Amino acid sequence: GENVEQHPSTLSVQEGDSAVIKCTYSDSASNYFPWYKQELGKRPQLIIDIRSNVGEKKDQRIAVTLNKTAKHFSLHITETQPEDSAVYFCAASYNAGNMLTFGGGTRLMVKP
Amino acid sequence: DADVTQTPRNRITKTGKRIMLECSQTKGHDRMYWYRQDPGLGLRLIYYSFDVKDINKGEISDGYSVSRQAQAKFSLSLESAIPNQTALYFCATSVGRGRDEQFFGPGTRLTVL
Numbered sequence: 161g162e163n164v165e166q167h168p169s170t171l172s173v174q175e176g177d178s179a180v181i182k183c184t185y186s187d188s189a190s191n192y193f194p195w196y197k198q199e200l201g202k203r204p205q206l207i208i209d210i211r212s213n214v215g216e217k218k219d220q221r222i223a224v225t226l227n228k229t230a231k232h233f234s235l236h237i238t239e240t241q242p243e244d245s246a247v248y249f250c251a252a253s254y255n256a257g258n259m260l261t262f263g264g265g266t267r268l269m270v271k272p
Numbered sequence: 273d274a275d276v277t278q279t280p281r282n283r284i285t286k287t288g289k290r291i292m293l294e295c296s297q298t299k300g301h302d303r304m305y306w307y308r309q310d311p312g313l314g315l316r317l318i319y320y321s322f323d324v325k326d327i328n329k330g331e332i333s334d335g336y337s338v339s340r341q342a343q344a345k346f347s348l349s350l351e352s353a354i355p356n357q358t359a360l361y362f363c364a365t366s367v368g369r370g371r372d373e374q375f376f377g378p379g380t381r382l383t384v385l
Contacts, residue, residue: 205376263314264312
C-alpha cells in the first residue's frame with residue numbers, strides 16, 4: 161500500500177519568513193495530493209490540493225509543487241503569520257479522494 | 273450551516289467494554305470515513321463507506337467495526353476496547369464524483385483504561 165513520509169516534524173519560523181514542508185510517497189499510481197491544516201483542538205481542514213497532471217498550484221500565500229518523477233510534493237507558505245501556526249498534514253491517494261494516506265504531520269510555529 | 277457532528281466528544285472507558293462512536297452529517301454527502309489520530313502518526317483510515325450498502329476496510333480495521341445506518345449516519349464500534357485504542361477519532365465526509373475534499377467532524381477523544 162501507499163506510504164507517505166513527511167518532514168520536518170516540527171518547524172519554527174519568524175513571522176514574515178517562508179516555510180516549506182516536504183512529503184514523499186511510495187505508490188507511483190497516486191494521483192491526488194491534498195494538504196490539511198489542523199489548528200490546536202480543531203478539526204483538519206483542506207487548504208490546497210494538487211492532481212498529478214499539474215506541477216504547481218498557488219492560492220494567495222500558499223503553493224504546492226509536485227515532482228512525479230521523484231515522488232515528492234511540497235507545501236510552501238510565504239510571508240508567514242502567527243495564524244499560520246498549526247499542524248499540517250500531507251496526503252496521497254491513487255484514486256482521487258478514495259483511501260487517503262496521510263503523512264505524520266508537521267507542527268509549524270510562527271514566532272511574532 | 274451543513275456540518276459533520278460526532279458524539280460523544282469525550283469518552284473514558286475500561287478495557288473490555290463495548291463502545292460506539294457516532295457520526296452524523298447534514299451535508300448530503302454520500303461518502304463517509306472513520307480515522308484515528310495518534311501523535312506523530314497522522315490520520316489513519318479505519319473504515320470508509322461510499323453509500324448505505326457499501327462498507328470498506330481501511331488501513332487499520334482490526335478491532336473495529338462500522339455500521340452505515342443511513343446516508344447521514346456512520347457509526348464506529350469497538351467490540352472490546354483495549355488501551356492501545358486510546359486516540360482521537362475523526363469522522364469525515366466527501367461528495368465524491370470528482371469532488372474530493374473531505375470535511376471532518378470535531379473529533380471524539382477516547383481513553384481506554
